[in-house]
Amino acid sequence: MSRAIRVWIVPAVLLAGALTVTAVMTTGGGERPAGVDKRADPASAERVERGRYLARVGNCTGCHTEPGGEPLAGGLALETDFGTFRTPNITPDGSTGIxxxxxxxxxxxxxxxxxxxxxxxxxxxxxxxxxxxRVEDIDAIHAWIQSIDPVTHETRDHDLDFPYGIRGLVNVWQWAFFQPASLDNAGDRDEQWHRGRYLVEGLGHCSECHRDRGTFGAVREAVDAPGGMIHGWYAPSLNSPDEAGLQQWSTAEAADFLRSGKGNDSAMVGPMAGVVFDSLQYLRPDDARAMAEYLRALPTAEIEASGYRPRPSPETVKAMMERGERLYGRDCADCHGDAGEGDDGVAALAGNRAVTMENPANIVRMIRRGGFPASTPGNPYPHGMPPFQQYGDRDIASVATYIRQSWGNEAPPVSTIGLAE
Structure with missing residues (x-):
C-alpha cells in the first residue's frame, strides 16, 4: 500500500481507535522479560568511549536532562501541538531508568x-x-549508558490532548509514517559525504527540527518544506541558502560553524545554542567536515511561505520604520552599529540571514527574550543580547521591521499580529 493511501486513512483509523481502545498503556519504561542478561557481553573500554562520543553526536544529554537536573535523568518538557511530552530517565537505574x-x-x-x-x-x-x-553504534551507546552512574528519578507522565494520549494509537502512526530502514547507498558519492549523511540524517537527526511537520506530526519530506518551530523559535530550512543552508560556504567555514556555533554573519542562539553546547562542539574535526560537506551538497530550494503573512499598509510601514529607527538609535546602535555593521564580536544585522528570513520568529524572540550563544573553544567569550521586556508588541514590530528593511536588507515587515506569547 502506498504511503499516500496510508496517510489518507489515518484520520478515520485514529477516530475509530479513540472510540474503541479501552486500555491505555502506561508511560513507564516497562519490565524486562525474565531470562535476559544485559551483562552477558561486557563492553570494552573502547566501545564505552565510542558510545560516549556517539551519544554526544545524538545530543542525548540535551533532551534527557531537565533544567537543573541530573544528566540523562529525564524530565525535560517538550511543548508541542499535541500537548507536553516529558523525556524519560535513561540512566541505568533499574526502577526509574533503563x-x-x-x-x-x-x-x-x-x-x-x-x-x-x-x-x-x-x-x-x-x-x-x-x-x-548502524547496530554496532547503537550497541556502543547502550554500553556507555550502562557504564554511567544510575540516577533514581521518577519523571512525570506526558500531558497530551485527546486522543494523542492513547499510546496504542501510535501503532497506527508508525504504520502510516514510519519505516525502519538503513540509509540507501549512494555509490557516486565519496566516503566523506556518506559519513556526513550518516551523521546528519541518523544520529544527528537534524531534519527532526529543521523541517516542518504535517498534521499528524510526521516530518515533511518535500525539499521545499519550511523549517520547524521549536519552543517559539524557527529552525530554518537546511535546503535554503537564504535560511540555514550552508551551500554558499566553504567546507572549512561550515565545519567551524558547527563546532564553534559562530559563523560569518551570526551565531547560533535559542535551542540551537544548546545543541552546540551539548553536542556539536564535541564533534571530531573529520566528522565536522563530513557533516559540513553533506550539508553543503543538499539540493537548494525556494522555501514555501511560512504562513506568517502580515499585510500592513504602506502608511503603517512608514510609521513603523520611523518609530523603529528611533528605538534602534537609542537601544541598539551602541552594540550593533549605526548601520547594522556589528562590532567586536557583536553580530552584524546588515545582510544577516537570521534577520531577513521570511519567518521573523527568531528576531522577534531575540528582542523580547534575548539570546546567548554557547561558549565553545571556537567562541569562548560569546556576546549575548539582553531581553527588552519593556518593549510592547508595537515596539518589537517596529524595531524588527526597521532592521529587516534597512542597510540593504529586504524582508517583509513585521506585524503586531501573532507576537503575543
Missing part, C-alpha cells in the same frame, strides 16, 4: 520505536532518524 533494558531492547527502541514492554514510542523520540544508525 537499567533493566537489554542490548536488544535498546536496539528496538532506537531502531524500531518500541519500548522494552512492547509498547510503541511516541515520535517525540527521534527514532525515525535513529533508525538509520
Amino acid at each position: 537499567g533493566d533494558w537489554s542490548r536488544e531492547q535498546f536496539r528496538d527502541a532506537m531502531l524500531r520505536g518500541q519500548r522494552a514492554d512492547g509498547a510503541p514510542l511516541y515520535p517525540a523520540c527521534p527514532y525515525p532518524s535513529f533508525t538509520h544508525t
Whole structure:
C-alpha cells in the first residue's frame, strides 16, 4: 500500500481507535522479560568511549536532562501541538531508568520505536532518524549508558490532548509514517559525504527540527518544506541558502560553524545554542567536515511561505520604520552599529540571514527574550543580547521591521499580529 493511501486513512483509523481502545498503556519504561542478561557481553573500554562520543553526536544529554537536573535523568518538557511530552530517565537505574533494558531492547527502541514492554514510542523520540544508525553504534551507546552512574528519578507522565494520549494509537502512526530502514547507498558519492549523511540524517537527526511537520506530526519530506518551530523559535530550512543552508560556504567555514556555533554573519542562539553546547562542539574535526560537506551538497530550494503573512499598509510601514529607527538609535546602535555593521564580536544585522528570513520568529524572540550563544573553544567569550521586556508588541514590530528593511536588507515587515506569547 502506498504511503499516500496510508496517510489518507489515518484520520478515520485514529477516530475509530479513540472510540474503541479501552486500555491505555502506561508511560513507564516497562519490565524486562525474565531470562535476559544485559551483562552477558561486557563492553570494552573502547566501545564505552565510542558510545560516549556517539551519544554526544545524538545530543542525548540535551533532551534527557531537565533544567537543573541530573544528566540523562529525564524530565525535560517538550511543548508541542499535541500537548507536553516529558523525556524519560535513561540512566541505568533499574526502577526509574533503563537499567533493566537489554542490548536488544535498546536496539528496538532506537531502531524500531518500541519500548522494552512492547509498547510503541511516541515520535517525540527521534527514532525515525535513529533508525538509520548502524547496530554496532547503537550497541556502543547502550554500553556507555550502562557504564554511567544510575540516577533514581521518577519523571512525570506526558500531558497530551485527546486522543494523542492513547499510546496504542501510535501503532497506527508508525504504520502510516514510519519505516525502519538503513540509509540507501549512494555509490557516486565519496566516503566523506556518506559519513556526513550518516551523521546528519541518523544520529544527528537534524531534519527532526529543521523541517516542518504535517498534521499528524510526521516530518515533511518535500525539499521545499519550511523549517520547524521549536519552543517559539524557527529552525530554518537546511535546503535554503537564504535560511540555514550552508551551500554558499566553504567546507572549512561550515565545519567551524558547527563546532564553534559562530559563523560569518551570526551565531547560533535559542535551542540551537544548546545543541552546540551539548553536542556539536564535541564533534571530531573529520566528522565536522563530513557533516559540513553533506550539508553543503543538499539540493537548494525556494522555501514555501511560512504562513506568517502580515499585510500592513504602506502608511503603517512608514510609521513603523520611523518609530523603529528611533528605538534602534537609542537601544541598539551602541552594540550593533549605526548601520547594522556589528562590532567586536557583536553580530552584524546588515545582510544577516537570521534577520531577513521570511519567518521573523527568531528576531522577534531575540528582542523580547534575548539570546546567548554557547561558549565553545571556537567562541569562548560569546556576546549575548539582553531581553527588552519593556518593549510592547508595537515596539518589537517596529524595531524588527526597521532592521529587516534597512542597510540593504529586504524582508517583509513585521506585524503586531501573532507576537503575543
